Amino acid sequence: MHAAHGGVVPDLAARAHLEVIGPVVDEALAALASGWDDVDAVAVTRGPGLAGCLLVGTLFAQAAAAARGLPITGVSHMAGHVYSAWLADTSLEPPYLALVVSGGHSDVVELRDHGDAVRHVSTRDDAAGEAFDKAARLLGLGYPGGPAVERAARDGDPHRFPLPRTRLAGAMSFSGLKTALRYTIRDLGAGALTAAGTPADPRVVSDLAASFQAAVVEQLVHALATTADRRNAERIAVVGGVAANGALRAAVTTHFAGLPVSVPPAALCTDNAAMIGAAGWHRLRRRGSDGPGFAIDPLLDEYA
Ligand code: KG4
Ligand code: ZN
Numbered sequence: 001m002h003a004a005h006g007g008v009v010p011d012l013a014a015r016a017h018l019e020v021i022g023p024v025v026d027e028a029l030a031a032l033a034s035g036w037d038d039v040d041a042v043a044v045t046r047g048p049g050l051a052g053c054l055l056v057g058t059l060f061a062q063a064a065a066a067a068r069g070l071p072i073t074g075v076s077h078m079a080g081h082v083y084s085a086w087l088a089d090t091s092l093e094p095p096y097l098a099l100v101v102s103g104g105h106s107d108v109v110e111l112r113d114h115g116d117a118v119r120h121v122s123t124r125d126d127a128a129g130e131a132f133d134k135a136a137r138l139l140g141l142g143y144p145g146g147p148a149v150e151r152a153a154r155d156g157d158p159h160r161f162p163l164p165r166t167r168l169a170g171a172m173s174f175s176g177l178k179t180a181l182r183y184t185i186r187d188l189g190a191g192a193l194t195a196a197g198t199p200a201d202p203r204v205v206s207d208l209a210a211s212f213q214a215a216v217v218e219q220l221v222h223a224l225a226t227t228a229d230r231r232n233a234e235r236i237a238v239v240g241g242v243a244a245n246g247a248l249r250a251a252v253t254t255h256f257a258g259l260p261v262s263v264p265p266a267a268l269c270t271d272n273a274a275m276i277g278a279a280g281w282h283r284l285r286r287r288g289s290d291g292p293g294f295a296i297d298p299l300l301d302e303y304a
Contacts, residue, residue, distance in 0.1 A: 001016060002143070003142070003143050007133075007143070008050070010050045010051075010052055010053075011052065013050055013052065013053050014050065014052025014053050014055070014056060015052075017052070017053045017056040017057065018056050021056055021057065021060050022060075025060070025064075028273070036068055039068070039070060040070070040071075041065075041070055041071045041072065041073065041280070041281075041284055041289075042061050042064060042065040042070050042071070042072040042073070042280075043061075043072070043073050043075050043276050043277050043279070043280020043281070043283075043284070044057050044058050044060075044061035044062075044072065044073075044074060044075065044276070044280075045057055045058075045074075045075055045076075045077050045080065045276055046058055046074030046075065046076070046294065046295070046296050046297055046300065047076060047077065047296055047297035047298050047299065047300030048076070048077055048078070048104070048297065048298055048299055048300045048301070049077055049298060050298065051296065051298045054296040054297075054298060055296055058074065058294075058296050062292060062293060062294075065292075066292060071284060071288070071289030072289055072290055072292075073280045073283045073284040073287070073289065073290055074290050074294050074296075075276050075279045075280045075283060076279070076300050076302040076303065076304075077271075077276070077300075078100060078105065078107075078109075078300075078301075078302065078303045079117070079279040079283070079302060079303055079304050080275035080276040080278070080279045081098075081100050081102065081105075081239045081240045081275060082098050082100060082109060082111055082117065082237070082239060082279070082303050082304065083275055083278040083279040083282060084239050084264045084268045084269065084272070084274075084275035084278065085098065085237035085238075085239050085262040085263075085264055086278055086282075087264060087268055087274055087275060087278045088262060088263075088264035088265060088268060089262050092235065092237070092262055094111040094112060094113050094114060094116075095110060095111060095112050095113070095233075095234070095235070096110075096111055096233070096234075096235040096236065096237055096262075097109070097110050097111075097224070097227060097228055097231060097233040097235070097236050097237070098110075098111060098236075098237040098238070098239055098303075099220060099223070099224045099236070099237070099238045099239070099240075099243070099252070100239055100240045100303070101127070101128040101129060101220060101238070101239075101240040101241070101242035101243060101248075102127060102128075102129050102240035102241045102242060102271075103127060103129035103130055103133065103144075103241060104127050104129070104130070105122070105123075105127050105240065106122065106123040106126075106127045106128040106129075106172050106174070106220070106223075107119050107121060107122045107123075107303075108120045108121035108122075108223055108224055108227045109303045110227075110231060110233075111303070111304055114282050114286055114304065115282070115283070115286050115287075115304050116304055117302075117303035117304035119303065120170070120227045120230075120231070121170055121171060121172060121223050121227055122171065122172070123171065123172040123173060123174065124168070124171050124172070124173045124175075125173055125174060125175040126173075126174040126175050126178065127174070128172075128174060128216055128220060128242045129144075129146055129240070129241050129242045130174070131174035131177065131178055131216060132144075132145045132146040132149050132213075132216070132242065132245075133145035133146065134178050135149055135178065135181055135209070135212045136148045136149050138178075138181055138182055138185055138198065139152065139185075139198055139199065139205050139208060139209060140194065140196060140198030140199070140205065141205070141209070144241075146241060146242060146244070146245060147244070149209045149212065149213055150209075150213065150245055150246060150247070152205055152206050152209035152210075153206065153209040153210040153212075153213045153247070154206075155206055156205075156206030156207045156208070156209050156210030156211070157206075157207045157210055157211075158207075158210040158211050158213070158214035159211070160207040160208075160210075160211060161184055161207060161208055161211040162211070163177055163180050163181060163184070163211050163212060163214075163215045164176055164177060164180050164215065165215060165218055165219065166215075166219050167219070167222060169226075172219055172220070172223050174216065174219075177212070177215050177216065177219075181208065181212055184208065185197070185198070185199055185208070188204065192204070213245070213247055214247070216248075217245070217247050217248045217251050218251075220242075220248060220251075221248075221251050221252060221255050224236065224238075224252065224255075225255060225256075228256070228259070233259070234259065234260075235259060235260050235261075235262070236252070236256050236259055236260070236261045236262070237261070237262040237263070238252050238261070238262075238263045239263075239264060239269060240269060241269055241270040241271065242269075243263055243264070243266075243269040244266035244269040244270055249263050279304075
């Protein structure tokens with residue numbers, strides 16, 4: 001639905017949420033022997049995100065909780081990502097350091113305790129996932145871009161096109177890398193480009209994808225490693241849609257060979273409902289039920 005537009009269109013997304021939320025909830029409940037009777041509580045994303053989508057989910061969840069007399073908790077999407085590591089390994093207890101890399105965030109966050117997170121590093125411009133999506137567009141690959149770039153990079157040469165290695169103290173930045181990719185493509189010359197301005201030679205696409213992916217991964221690992229040193233981290237997690245990337249997973253596992261590293265399976269890295277349930281369970285135990293009719297927060301900045 002969104003592919004034709006090269007990105008998510010908010011109104012289309014909200015309308016689609018409205019159309020499918022009922023069937024999606026029914027399908028999830030069908031997995032339980034007694035359906036709603038097996039549900040102890042409701043967890044729902046209250047932010048950050050697109051207002052229309054958050055409203056559809058939150059109103060639906062509040063109505064369901066009220067109708068069934070169930071407790072409800074409004075969860076931060078980002079806390080969901082942080083807690084996705086716990087879903088994969090329920091022995092994982094704070095404190096741990098999480099690299100949170102998605103379409104909207106590139107952060108290094110320390111979960112000091114349940115309900116107590118602090119962000120040590122964030123991006124000055126694009127998020128890592130956004131950078132992958134933009135690179136995919138420049139290379140004529142599909143949307144979402146992360147998986148497409150990873151696929152193209154698989155048999156590419158990461159050393160053929162030297163791209164800048166951004167290193168900032170206490171911050172990340174991906175816009176310079178994206179611009180460097182744009183200029184590298186332009187400098188191939190008009191004869192080497194398609195009518196759409198993307199590289200015509202699939203070999204070149206693969207090599208550029210591999211070079212770009214290597215530069216992103218290097219910056220992410222650098223940000224995580226310097227924070228881990230500074231904070232004396234004892235455990236590491238890598239979460240969010242970009243954590244599905246095989247090159248990033250391999251680089252983190254290699255770099256932190258001496259520390260326990262939790263990387264959820266790919267299906268729990270990209271957005272999913274299980275992670276909201278996981279963060280919601282911890283939040284509910286800590287704070288009890290939220291009042292009825294709590295508000296959404298499209299700009300919510302909370303990791304626990
Ligand atoms: O966490 P997520 O599913 O949604 C947000 O909260 O944003 O992350 C989506 C982002 C997209 O930018 C997508 O391109 C990226 O994660 N992504 C990947 C991979 N799979 C998804 N990036 C790199 N490699 C992947 N395999
Ligand atoms: Zn997400």
